Amino acid sequence: MTTLAHNNVEHHxxxxxxxxxxxxxxxxxxxxQDGALKILGFWVFLATDLILFACLxxxxxxxxxxxxxxxxxxxxxxxxxxxxETLILxxxxxxGGLATFEMHRGHRNRVIGWLIITALLGLSFVGLEVxxxxxxxxxxxxxQRSAFLSAFFTLVGTHxxxxxxxxxxxxxIIIQLFQRGITPITARKVYIVxxxxxxxxxxxxxxxxxxxxxxVM
Amino acid sequence: MNTxxxxxxxxxxxxxxxxxxxxxxxxxxxxxxxxKFKKWxxxxxxxxxxxxxxxxxxxxxxxxxxxxxxxxxDAELMRTQxxxxxxxxxxxxxxxEIFTTHGxxxxxxxxxxxxxxxxxxxxPLQIGARDVAFPYLNAISxxxxxxxxxxxxxxxxxxxxxxxxxxxxxxLSELGFSNGPGQNYYxxxxxxxxxxxxxxxxxxxxxxxxxxxPGMTLWRMPLFTWSVLxxxxxxxxxxxxxxxxxxxxxxxxxxGTHFFTMLHGGNPMMFINLFWxxxxxxxxxxxxxxxxxxxxxISTFSRKATFGYGSxxxxxxxxxxxxxxxxxxxxxxxxxxxxxxxxxxxxxxVIAIPTGVKVFNWLFTMYRGRIRMTLPxxxxxxxxxxFAIGGATGVMLAVxxxxxxxxxxxxxxxxxxxxxxxxxxxxxxxxxxxxWPKMFGFLLDERLGxxxxxxxxxxxxxxxxxxxxxxxxxxxxxxxxxxxxLGWTVPNFIxxxxxxxxxxxxxxxxxQVIYSVKYGERDVTGDPxxxxxxxxxxxxxxxxxxxxxxxxxxxRDAWWMAKQGQLDKNAFLPxxxxxxxxxxxxxSGRPFILSICFFIIGIGxxxxxxxxxxxGGLGVAFCMFRRSFEYDTDYYIPVDEVIHTESALGRLQG
Amino acid sequence: MASQHQTPTAHHEPSFxxxxxxxxxxxxxxxxxxxxxxxxxxxxxxPLTIGILFCAVLQIFVQxxxxxxxxxxxxxxxxxxxxxxxxxxxxxxxxxxxxxxxIMSFSSQVQ
Ligand code: HEM
Ligand SMILES: [Cu+2]
Numbered sequence: 001m002t003t004l005a006h007n008n009v010e011h012h013x014x015x016x017x018x019x020x021x022x023x024x025x026x027x028x029x030x031x032x033q034d035g036a037l038k039i040l041g042f043w044v045f046l047a048t049d050l051i052l053f054a055c056l057x058x059x060x061x062x063x064x065x066x067x068x069x070x071x072x073x074x075x076x077x078x079x080x081x082x083x084x085e086t087l088i089l090x091x092x093x094x095x096g097g098l099a100t101f102e103m104h105r106g107h108r109n110r111v112i113g114w115l116i117i118t119a120l121l122g123l124s125f126v127g128l129e130v131x132x133x134x135x136x137x138x139x140x141x142x143x144q145r146s147a148f149l150s151a152f153f154t155l156v157g158t159h160x161x162x163x164x165x166x167x168x169x170x171x172x173i174i175i176q177l178f179q180r181g182i183t184p185i186t187a188r189k190v191y192i193v194x195x196x197x198x199x200x201x202x203x204x205x206x207x208x209x210x211x212x213x214x215x216v217m
Numbered sequence: 218m219n220t221x222x223x224x225x226x227x228x229x230x231x232x233x234x235x236x237x238x239x240x241x242x243x244x245x246x247x248x249x250x251x252x253k254f255k256k257w258x259x260x261x262x263x264x265x266x267x268x269x270x271x272x273x274x275x276x277x278x279x280x281x282x283x284x285x286x287x288x289x290x291d292a293e294l295m296r297t298q299x300x301x302x303x304x305x306x307x308x309x310x311x312x313x314e315i316f317t318t319h320g321x322x323x324x325x326x327x328x329x330x331x332x333x334x335x336x337x338x339x340x341p342l343q344i345g346a347r348d349v350a351f352p353y354l355n356a357i358s359x360x361x362x363x364x365x366x367x368x369x370x371x372x373x374x375x376x377x378x379x380x381x382x383x384x385x386x387x388x389l390s391e392l393g394f395s396n397g398p399g400q401n402y403y404x405x406x407x408x409x410x411x412x413x414x415x416x417x418x419x420x421x422x423x424x425x426x427x428x429x430x431p432g433m434t435l436w437r438m439p440l441f442t443w444s445v446l447x448x449x450x451x452x453x454x455x456x457x458x459x460x461x462x463x464x465x466x467x468x469x470x471x472x473g474t475h476f477f478t479m480l481h482g483g484n485p486m487m488f489i490n491l492f493w494x495x496x497x498x499x500x501x502x503x504x505x506x507x508x509x510x511x512x513x514x515i516s517t518f519s520r521k522a523t524f525g526y527g528s529x530x531x532x533x534x535x536x537x538x539x540x541x542x543x544x545x546x547x548x549x550x551x552x553x554x555x556x557x558x559x560x561x562x563x564x565x566x567v568i569a570i571p572t573g574v575k576v577f578n579w580l581f582t583m584y585r586g587r588i589r590m591t592l593p594x595x596x597x598x599x600x601x602x603x604f605a606i607g608g609a610t611g612v613m614l615a616v617x618x619x620x621x622x623x624x625x626x627x628x629x630x631x632x633x634x635x636x637x638x639x640x641x642x643x644x645x646x647x648x649x650x651x652x653w654p655k656m657f658g659f660l661l662d663e664r665l666g667x668x669x670x671x672x673x674x675x676x677x678x679x680x681x682x683x684x685x686x687x688x689x690x691x692x693x694x695x696x697x698x699x700x701x702x703l704g705w706t707v708p709n710f711i712x713x714x715x716x717x718x719x720x721x722x723x724x725x726x727x728x729q730v731i732y733s734v735k736y737g738e739r740d741v742t743g744d745p746x747x748x749x750x751x752x753x754x755x756x757x758x759x760x761x762x763x764x765x766x767x768x769x770x771x772x773r774d775a776w777w778m779a780k781q782g783q784l785d786k787n788a789f790l791p792x793x794x795x796x797x798x799x800x801x802x803x804x805s806g807r808p809f810i811l812s813i814c815f816f817i818i819g820i821g822x823x824x825x826x827x828x829x830x831x832x833g834g835l836g837v838a839f840c841m842f843r844r845s846f847e848y849d850t851d852y853y854i855p856v857d858e859v860i861h862t863e864s865a866l867g868r869l870q871g
Numbered sequence: 872m873a874s875q876h877q878t879p880t881a882h883h884e885p886s887f888x889x890x891x892x893x894x895x896x897x898x899x900x901x902x903x904x905x906x907x908x909x910x911x912x913x914x915x916x917x918p919l920t921i922g923i924l925f926c927a928v929l930q931i932f933v934q935x936x937x938x939x940x941x942x943x944x945x946x947x948x949x950x951x952x953x954x955x956x957x958x959x960x961x962x963x964x965x966x967x968x969x970x971x972x973x974i975m976s977f978s979s980q981v982q
Contacts, residue, residue: 079906
């Protein structure tokens with residue numbers, strides 16, 4: 001990892017990689033017109049994704065009492081587990097934010113470091129969740145058991161899929177940072193993937209509150 | 218099945234076989250023609266890989282017209298079956314399939330692409346942009362729509378069509394009651410094209426917010442563009458509800474969950490709730506762009522600025538927000554209680570107010586205008602009474618207690634055809650006529666267009682007015698036949714005649730297009746209608762970079778003001794010294810390939826073939842990763858080439 | 872060395888990420904409070920529900936304002952459109968979820 005040693009290599013670009021800058025006075029992620037468009041576009045995407053979750057939440061809330069005599073949330077949810085999941089995700093949102101922070105200061109290697117930490121935290125979150133799901137299924141609480149469980153697995157699982165996708169995406173960006181350093185283009189990517197990550201944290205907070213806390217209330 | 222007259226079955230089988238043969242023959246003919254004329258490369262380079270909004274718009278339009286034809290044939294078949302009592306032209310099963318595909322195709326695969334066609338063709342030109350914000354994504358949207366529509370259409374041939382209605386209500390649409398692949402086709406086709414629609418919503422919202430020419434403030438934006446802005450908002454917040462409704466139903470069908478089943482605590486009404494959270498905004502998604510078209514057409518052909526621009530904008534925005542608060546009017550009869558029904562009834566009626574404002578504004582625009590009755594104007598004028606009746610019957614339906622009588626009767630059928638045909642279809646046809654010269658450089662023939670207009674319009678009223686009466690006489694929707702002696706025979710027969718007249722009208726449009734390709738008047742000025750907005754300052758068709766230099770906009774209807782001498786007309790022509798290299802996106806075949814991968818996933822899920830899902834899924838992932846690692850996505854058109862093109866068009870200034 | 876305009880600009884960023892640290896601490900606090908409220912049964916169900924939902928809403932604000940630059944424009948001088956779009960999104964989230972519960976509450980009587 002020789003590149004890690006030299007801070008001044010960071011501003012070099014991969015072969016033939018000349019980034020055309022439209023607005024040098026702006027923050028780096030907004031320096032190309034394309035960057036500004038894509039960031040706004042991604043905000044808009046998050047708004048639609050929010051509605052997607054809103055509909056899943058609506059379905060879950062309507063069906064949460066429809067347990068058909070099967071296991072209830074109170075019986076299934078494990079406070080230490082979902083608290084750990086929450087803390088991990090909150091921490092990863094923080095470390096992701098630090099990656100953006102370092103990106104603005106131009107420290108490529110620190111950006112990469114924080115992103116790797118973020119992705120690893122994400123991975124452990126997914127691991128915990130998968131484990132939780134498997135345990136439930138082994139106790140007979142499968143998504144075919146009752147409408148409540150169908151809604152539970154789908155809602156929480158959709159969030160989990162989002163997180164998993166985010167990990168893959170982040171990995172791709174880490175590789176690109178290695179290849180190209182911080183350019184207006186890679187900076188935009190780092191910025192956007194972190195928006196996504198923070199957003200998933202927002203969604204999780206509601207899963208934590210509405211699904212888990214209200215489930216054990 | 219045994220209750221159906223037996224020869225009905227024999228009709229059914231040859232029909233499927235016939236369409237099978239037709240499709241195979243057409244495909245063979247296309248492959249043959251492309252090979253013979255060595256056009257494969259051309260097709261790939263110019264169309265399948267294009268990211269040019271103008272070409273994508275044209276492809277949307279062609280697809281929409283084809284789907285209008287397919288949906289129209291469905292309609293004629295249904296009306297033939299209902300022309301007289303006790304007919305067995307179609308059996309019950311086949312009739313169910315046909316009304317399902319008719320409704321689904323008309324809304325999702327005709328109205329939506331037609332609307333998107335105009336988005337693409339018009340918006341960048343109207344706001345002074347060189348393309349949409351995300352051209353590559355735009356191509357993905359189109360191809361997802363295309364393969365979604367393809368999936369829907371092949372259901373007829375392979376495996377059987379869906380037959381639970383375009384609303385696909387469970388429990389009927391659940392595995393227990395519809396266990397063939399038909400319902401899966403519906404779910405996947407809508408899901409795949411729905412992803413594309415959401416992307417289009419994002420794309421155009423960002424385009425309009427961020428890519429307007431300098432000086433074009435929101436308050437100087439043409440009303441069509443405003444309508445697209447409002448529609449994009451509707452798409453963004455409505456379509457995810459459809460995505461979820463479909464996904465959960467698919468889970469029920471494929472993984473055995475219990476969202477909407479009758480067992481284990483499932484609740485079918487939740488599907489209906491989710492479906493209409495999308496469904497009502499959807500009707501505004503297809504009507505608001507038509508409103509936009511009418512605003513442009515009426516003001517151009519009255520030679521007046523639209524009356525009450527501000528109130529027009531306000532009405533669009535109001536509709537796009539309040540349109541989200543009315544969905545329960547589609548299931549008042551569920552029995553959610555008086556408080557729920559009252560709230561949603563009132564919200565529904567409130568929508569009629571901004572709609573009424575718009576109608577009055579169009580009338581006042583025409584008032585004392587110098588009106589030219591061109592084809593687009595004829596459709597726009599015909600829209601007003603038609604939509605007024607549709608709106609009025611809508612308000613009748615919105616009276617919750619009365620709706621217990623009207624609901625699911627032919628009265629409802631008449632209502633929504635009145636607004637969908639009289640509003641959306643008239644609007645899309647008007648828009649097609651209006652912007653046709655901008656797309657292709659020639660006008661569509663007036664004389665044939667008038668025949669089409671009168672056949673279609675007279676046919677429309679003949680077809681649908683009797684259906685209001687039928688509804689009040691108790692005829693319910695989705696029945697494949699009825700006994701004699703109920704007094705339904707005559708209105709039904711008249712209605713069928715009207716449907717045929719509309720069919721003839723459509724054929725006239727087809728003839729008109731074919732005829733005009735050869736004989737239509739060429740548009741050499743770029744401004745055949747003496748238009749008001751920016752697209753008419755460009756040559757027809759516009760060069761692929763649209764604007765050689767982006768004009769600065771100094772007023773609403775700036776092009777019109779320039780022609781009136783209020784602004785400098787030369788500001789709209791490029792100056793040699795101002796031309797710079799133009800930054801453009803590169804073509805890409807990946808959107809097409811990506812969409813094929815989605816299609817493969819779709820097929821896999823329809824038939825439960827897991828390897829297909831895996832292959833398709835890997836393909837999607839691969840395409841996305843390739844895209845993420847692709848940095849060479851755009852290029853510059855050199856100054857010389859732009860100068861060459863512009864001077865050939867005779868537009869270049871010293 | 873790369874040309875000057877490609878050098879990432881360090882403006883807007885202080886030398887220590889105070890904003891992120893404060894945000895993180897707040898988010899931890901806002902997680903612990905509802906957890907404590909639920910586990911220690913200090914409140915009756917309705918105020919408890921309101922209380923934990925309130926904490927969740929505050930959490931959104933922390934993420935949006937401390938981490939996501941929710942109100943920052945892109946430097947073009949145009950408004951930060953995302954503020955409007957996402958606010959509408961939150962509005963419809965509440966409407967769809969709230970109204971669905973209201974509409975479907977009949978099913979608890981039917982069951
Ligand atoms: C003043 C405006 C409108 C009002 C008050 C209104 C009201 C209603 C009501 C209350 C229903 C449900 C009736 C029932 O199922 O018993 C309905 C159905 C329907 N409306 Fe409208 N509507 C209006 C405009 C529109 C527009 C502009 C469109 C489309 C362009 C439209 C398309 C439909 C469709 C497709 C259905 C039936 C869907 C189905 O059940 O298959 N409506 N309308
Ligand atoms: Cu409606």
